[in-house]
Amino acid sequence: MxxxxxxxxxxxxxxxxxxxxxxxxxxxxxxxxxxxxxxxxxxxxxxxxxxxxxxxxxxxxxxxxxxxxxxxxxxxxxxxxxxxxxxxxxxxxxxxxxxxxxxxxxxxxxxxxxxxxxxxxxxxxxxxxxxxxxxxxxxxxxxxGIYARSPFIPVPKTVDTIERQNFLTGWLGNRRPLTAIEIDQLFFNIQRNAIGHALLIGFSQVAKAKEVREYMRRGADIAEKHIKVFNSVLTEEDLPSSMIWSSNIEETTVSPFSDKLLMYEVAGTTQAGVGYYGQSLASAQRRDLGSHYMRVLGESLEYGEDGANITIKHAWLEEPPQAVDRRRKI
Missing domain, CATH: 1.20.1260.10 (Ferritin, core subunit, four-helix bundle)
Structure with a gap:
């Protein structure tokens, strides 16, 4: 056996x-x-x-x-x-x-x-x-007809190698065009923030506790700010952005979910967003993009921590499985 x-x-x-x-x-x-x-x-x-x-x-x-x-x-x-x-x-x-x-x-x-x-x-x-x-x-x-495609770019006809350090330039001087990889990351970060923005506005309307409503409103403002940051990069290169979903929110103030579930949903999307930003940072080869991602990553981490403090305060956060604290056994 x-x-x-x-x-x-x-x-x-x-x-x-x-x-x-x-x-x-x-x-x-x-x-x-x-x-x-x-x-x-x-x-x-x-x-x-x-x-x-x-x-x-x-x-x-x-x-x-x-x-x-x-x-x-x-x-x-x-x-x-x-x-x-x-x-x-x-x-x-x-x-x-x-x-x-x-x-x-x-x-x-x-x-x-x-x-x-x-x-x-x-x-x-x-x-x-x-x-x-x-x-x-x-x-x-x-x-x-509600799927937003990422921007189209010309199909490359030749294969080239990078020969100059100014490929990494971003803060000063002439910036090179965005690579397809960078466009992909910018576009889908806008898309994810657009969904999060609508979700957070809706949740801010219906959450029962004042601090939860304020937390959701703050999150919506952060998502809107991040959309503007990424949009500005695409707009500079005459590239289209993603769709905005805030028009899909009804006027109700009655919550379908407990504040515990609302906070869990936002914590999950924030955690995922941090991971996506980390991936975007790793793939960015222009210095200005790296700077943008470092800033929004820090803001997202701070927002996530503040949310965790609210859930702990209200005993909404289940403790995940942990290793044995052997120091307490001494």
Whole structure:
């Protein structure tokens, strides 16, 4: 008889994150499906909910086999299914596409950081389903005419090498044109901030606690500022920007979700944003771009920390699994 190896710290971490994310998704999709009117978007929302429910059951089974405590996550107490519509159906579609973009990143990390075959199988299934739903959301956005393509540039006909140091110039002197890699990073950072901006404005309307409303408003202002920074670089080169989604917000002040869930959603997008900015910084080869990314990265880290302090204050933040503090045992 073969004995299954204990879970590694990496496996514990990624399963714990996946559990909480899927628990939140189930609650969010209950509300989305309660107010959804678009019959083309509804099947995707239903598939998303079913996917999250299946993931929760699989992780619970792993936890049971390992005698691992099950996170509290989120429950029906975190949603008001009678709340009025907060966003247009098309924004929910855009939100889902962005969610599965982040899912593909987090589940790929879960796969590549896991050792046990059952855990790798779980994350492989998650990647496969996330890829399917991502493609469905993208195809539907294209058919509805709400997918913003990144800018077009001429197709290179020759291959050249960089021969001068001024390729890195950015602060002073004549700046070279943006590379395709830099355009890609700028465009999708604008797109992600545009989604976050709309989300935060909506949340600032409905959050129950004053400090949570103020935190959401501050986040919307930061997202708007970052959009302007990245837009200015593209505009300087006569390149188009992404779409803005704030017109998709309704006027309601009744929250469909608990402040705990609102803060969790913003924490997740902020954490993902920090990761994307780090990737953009690593790929930027013009000094002015590096300076922009360093600044927005610092602002995002500070904003995320302030959010964590709010969730800790209200006992909304579950403590993640930790190593043994052996110093306390001395």
């Amino acid at each position: 073969t004995t299954q190896a204990n879970l590694t710290a990496s496996e514990v971490a990624n399963l714990w994150s996946a559990y909480n994310d899927n628990a939140a998704t189930i609650i969010k999709m209950k509300y989305v499906l309660a107010i959804m009117e678009d019959n083309e978007i509804r099947p995707i929302a239903e598939k998303t909910q079913q996917f999250a429910e299946q993931n929760i059951e699989q992780i619970k089974q792993i936890y049971e086999n390992e005698d691992h405590a099950v996170p509290v996550g989120f429950t029906d107490a975190d949603v008001d299914l009678t709340a009025p519509r907060l966003f247009a159906d098309t924004f929910f579609l855009v939100f889902l596409q962005n969610k599965f973009t982040m899912n593909l990143t987090s589940y790929t990390m879960g796969l590549t950081h896991s050792t046990r075959s059952d855990i790798r199988d779980f994350f492989t299934q998650c990647i496969d389903t996330s890829e399917q739903i991502y493609n469905e959301t993208t195809d539907l956005m294209l058919s509805k």
